[in-house]
Amino acid sequence: MDLSSAVWHKSTFSSANGCVEVAFLDDGVAVRDSKHRGGAVLEFSHTEWAAFLLGVAAGQFNLKA
Numbered sequence: 001m002d003l004s005s006a007v008w009h010k011s012t013f014s015s016a017n018g019c020v021e022v023a024f025l026d027d028g029v030a031v032r033d034s035k036h037r038g039g040a041v042l043e044f045s046h047t048e049w050a051a052f053l054l055g056v057a058a059g060q061f062n063l064k065a
Contacts, residue, residue, distance in 0.1 A: 001028055001043045010034050 006023035013019075018035035029049040031042040044052070055061060 001025060001030060003030055006030060
């Protein structure tokens with residue numbers, strides 16, 4: 001995945017301690033740690049990202065205390 005033209009977005013809910021940033025690209029979606037912008041980047045296809053968002057909306061990732 002070519003990240004040279006990536007425009008990174010961070011949630012407005014992010015704290016001062018950092019969060020993740022997301023870049024939407026022609027060939028997929030990239031995710032990185034906003035505290036370590038030069039570090040590793042996770043890459044997802046558009047299909048994988050859509051499945052993740054559906055899982056979030058369905059509560060699949062809700063943590064139980």
